[in-house]
Amino acid sequence: MTSFIHKKLQSNILPSACRSISSLAVTENSENFHSTHDTVLPPFDPFHFFSDYTKSGRCTLRNTKILHAHFLKTAILQSNTFMTNSLMGWYCKSNSMVHALRLFDKTPHPNVISWNILISGCNQNFSFEDSWRNFCKMRFSGFDPNQFTYGSVLSACTALGSPLYGELVYSLALKNGFFSNGYVRAGMIDLFAKLCSFEDALRVFQDVLCENVVCWNAIISGAVKNRENWVALDLFCQMCCRFFMPNSFTFSSILTACAALEELEFGRGVQGWVIKCGAGEDVFVGTAIIDLYAKCRDMDQAVKEFLRMPIRNVVSWTTIISGFVQKDDSISAFHFFKEMRKVGEKINNYTITSVLTACTEPVMIKEAVQLHSWIFKTGFYLDSNVSSALINMYSKIGVVDLSERVFREMESTKNLAMWAVMISAFAQSGSTGRAVELFQRMLQEGLRPDKFCSSSVLSIIDSLSLGRLIHCYILKIGLFTDISVGSSLFTMYSKCGSLEESYTVFEQMPDKDNVSWASMITGFSEHDHAEQAVQLFREMLLEEIRPDQMTLTAALTACSALHSLEKGKEVHGYALRARVGKEVLVGGALVNMYSKCGAIVLARRVFDMLPQKDQFSCSSLVSGYAQNGYIEDALLLFHEIRMADLWIDSFTVSSVIGAVAILNSLDIGTQLHACVTKMGLNAEVSVGSSLVTMYSKCGSIDECHKVFEQIEKPDLISWTAMIVSYAQHGKGAEALKVYDLMRKEGTKPDSVTFVGVLSACSHNGMVEEGYSHLNSMAKEYGIEPGYYHYACMVDLLGRSGRLKEAERFINNMPIEPDALLWGILLAACKVHGDIELGRLAAKRVIELEPCEAGAYVTLSNICADMGWWEDVMKIRSLMEGTGVKKEPGWSSV
Structure with a gap:
């Protein structure tokens, strides 16, 4: 404390003040008593004294009370408002708002700075309601707020979640001439961005030409927080074009936007700016750079940037660990966690949840148990987020019993997030009944399920009646307005087969995000309403919602179902404009769409341009080759996939087997069967079904039976x-x-x-x-017979010689008979020599399909068999008159 005594004494400071400071020094450090009195004191400068004291780190509650006591003895506080305000500021920094308020109440002549210190102190101590009340008192006391007052109280309104109060404050600021003040506008931009809408924040920003970096930072940060990342990048470019120098806060926000968009090249450009401006040593900027490379899956560069950081904090370590988790590199994530412990870095619950996520693979079961023990030992076990991550970890590695044990141990906390994770764990393990039972227990124990619990239980419900009950409860507690709950609701109805109710819920949703649009489009596609799916995608575009990868994939799936190449190309255009045309998810959907539409050349072109090829894109192209008759290309591509050591799933194998079935080559089919057995896929139901069909078409019915017996389920x-x-x-x-x-x-x-x-x-x-069996279709299973079923019955009656009965059956059908049915009867008449009925059947075929040569030929052959050559000549003349020609037979032998 003695270091603060040697200051210049100003003439307007009372001599008693000097004595108080000197005596304070003696009190603080008695061994300096003689040196203090033997030396002539320099003039006392209160500005330097309070400034240096604040910077020294000695601004504790005890020291502040000592100074306060000495100032009270000298009565200097009664006449010097500056010193009173400084003391008040020290109390605020010491988190002692009670003493600050007492001092303020005893201040005889408080000024605007006094009120600002008090309001700002309330904000620093998270007493935001007190900030608002003190602002109101300030106004009633006749003081005019300045820009700092407005900025502080706007921050309090934002923290309170009160946009109405904020608008009132902003209106008052505009009225008092602070319209263009950057500090005030930055506070309002932040309030609108967090509580109202980003469009309102942007409107405030654009009202006046901004000459303040704080405003630019506020609007860029608001854009990032509202996931308007492209807007944030555009604003950053405008800021740079107007020669405003970005600071560390700007860089952190814009790097976060680049990471969210996975815009690595733009991010590298921002990193160049960081180096140029000398902001590279800022720990927050450095962490944002690491996050950028991690989100863009360049972990090598992320590690390099991490090692270059002069100072690392818990956020930096957690970011690099999370990056490895996102890349499914659990070993490296666990390694960095060990290193973090070795250097003694503080570990928080976010770090632990990231490491727990890394242990969600079955091979990490040993590390998972060790980590669980460490968490229990360090006391993090009591943190609800950590416990939820533990429950999730055990469920992901297939040990749901351990998940339930953790849940039971922490059940008394009544944490809704934990209940939601446990319901989700039951759902993922297929325990639908236990998940619903846990949801019911929540209600019985008086817990009000939140959006996560409701969404989790809705995701597994396959009963329409139960789904409707939960729908009613959600309406009752007011959760319907939540996007995730609404999406889960209409997805549940779609899954239960009630597409009409699904679409009704979708239309009633007040807000829709890309996930909800994609889910509804997918629902239409899965229920054979692909046309409506495409129409819904168009409505989405009309509402100026930018489609993401999921939405574009759903739209491409609908185009595939419609076999509409033109519409598929349009969606492809949107994908290219959205810069996701080469992404794995969209790329696979494009390959599938072009394959289903018969444009196999375009499918291959898209496939070759994909930087990464997944199972779906490979399978789609193999299937496309097979379905379009390019059998050799299908087999060659399958061979390339095998040689590239890519993982082959059952869908790909089924497509190749289907191609072999078309080729009708038993040798290739047997070799492929051996390959499938070697890969351990012969028990897969889709592969087994394809093998059954392949052997059947190759004429080996015994092998069909053997393959069928090997299918597990x-x-x-x-x-x-x-x-x-x-x-x-x-x-x-x-x-x-x-x-x-x-x-x-x-x-x-x-x-x-x-x-x-x-x-x-x-x-x-x-x-x-x-x-x-024909009668049981409608009675037992609700399936209305179609033409193929009736054709089988006509063929059955015809083979049995019951031709008249077959005729009556055709005439009594609930649907109008087509040429196929009469043609089957005509063939049976030829076999059994029924001329009259044959004539009738041939007449019906010719009426329905006048250009069908088979009916003429069959009737002609019947007449020839009976020796009725005149009738034969008439039939031939009739064929010539109608222009019907029989194509000559041929043989490849």
Whole structure:
């Protein structure tokens, strides 16, 4: 304290003040007593004294009280407002607002600075309501606020979440002539950006030409916080063009925007500015640079920047650990966590949650248990965020019982986030009943589920009645306005098959983000309403919402379902303009769209331009080659994928097997089967179904049965493939046995299954069984028979020689018969020699399809078999008259 005594004494300071300072020095440090009195004191300068005292770090509550006591003895506070304000400021810095308020109340002549110190002190101590009350008192006392007053009270309004108070303050500031003051406008921009809308904040910023870096920082920061990152980059460019020098705050905000957009090149340019301005040593700027490289998946450069930092804090360490977690490099994340502990850096709950996320892989189970023990030892276990991360970690590595144990130990905290994570853990493990039960327990214990709990439980509900009940509860507690809850609601209705209710909920949502638009578009596509999906995408564009990767992928999926190349190209154009045309997610959807639309050359071109190729893009192109008849190209691409050591999923393998089935090559199919077995995919249901179909088309029905037996859990497609295979090979009895076994296993048949069943009955002459199965379609399963089902019955009756019954069956059908049905009857008439009915059937075919040469030829052959050559000549003349020509037969042998 003695170092503060040797100052110049001003003439307007009372001699008693000098004595008080001197005596204070003696009190503080008695060994300096003699030197203090033996030396002539320089003049006392209060400005330097208070400034140096504040900077010294000795501004504690105890020292401030000592000074206060000495000033009271000399009565200097009664006449010197500056010293009173300084003491008040020290009390505020010492987090003692009670003493600051007492001093303020005893100040005989407070000024605007006094009020500003008091209001600012309340803000520093998070007493924002007191800030507002003191501002009101200041106004009632007749003081005119200045720009610092307005800035502080606007900050308090922002913290209180009160835009109305903020607008009142701003109106008063404008009225009193602070319209162009940067400090006031920055406070209002920040308030609007956080509480109202970014558009309002931008309007305040653009009202007057800004000559203040603080305003630029406020609007750029507001843009980043509102995820208007492209706007933030544009504002930064404008700021630089107007020759405003960015500071550390500017750089931190703009680097955060670059990281969110993964704009690495722009970010490197900003880093150049950082180096030029000498802001590279700022720990916040350095951390933002690390975050940029981490978000752009360049962890090598992120590590280099991290090691270059002269000073690192907990945020820097957490950022580099999170970067490795995002890149799925759990080993490196855990390594840096160990290094962080070695250097003694303070660890917070964000660091721990990041490391726990790194341990969410089954191979990290040992490290997960060790980390759990360390968390328990250090006391972080009591932090609800850490406990939630523990629950999530154990659920991700498949140990839900341990998740539930952690939850039970922390259940008494009544933390809603923890309940939401536990519900999500049950949902991910497939324990729908336990998740719903936990949600009900929340209600019974008086806990009000938040948006996370509600969204989690809605994501797993597959019961329409239960979903409606939860919908009613959400409306009751007012959660419907939340975007995540609304999206979960209409997704639930879509998943339960109620697309109309799903779209109604979507329309009623007050706000919609890209996730909600993408989910609704996907819902339309999955329920065979691709046209409505494309129309919804157009509505989204009309509302000037910029589509992201998920939305564009959903729109491309709809275009694939429509096989609309023109619409797909339009969406491709939007993807290119949004700079996501080469991203993995959108790129795969583009390859799939072009493949489904038959533009296989364009599909390959997009595939070759993708910097990273995932399973979906590879599978889509293989499937596209197969479906468009490029069998050799499909096999060659599959070979390239294998040689590149890329992971091959069951969908890719199924596509290749489908191509081999079209090729009808048993040798290649057997080799592929061996490859699939080696990869361990032969038990996959999709692969097994494709193998069944492949062997069936190659004529090896015994191999079909062997492959089918190896499928772990046959689904409807695999059951149907086996039934159809037996039916096509004339093994009707075996097909019906498989059908009975399928029903016993609880799998419901669809219309394709019944085509196989009726075809099996037809090949074995099982007329009564055929009628029985046809009637069961509508009665038992609610499936209306179509042309193929009726065709199987007509074929069954025709093969059995019951031609008249077949005619009656056709005439009594609930749908209008087509040429195919009459053609089947005509073929049966030729086999059984029924001339009259054959004539009638041929007449119906010719009426429905006048250019169908087969009907003329079949009727001509029937007449020829009977020796009716005049009728033969008439039929031939009729063919010539109508211009129908029979194409000549040919053989490749």
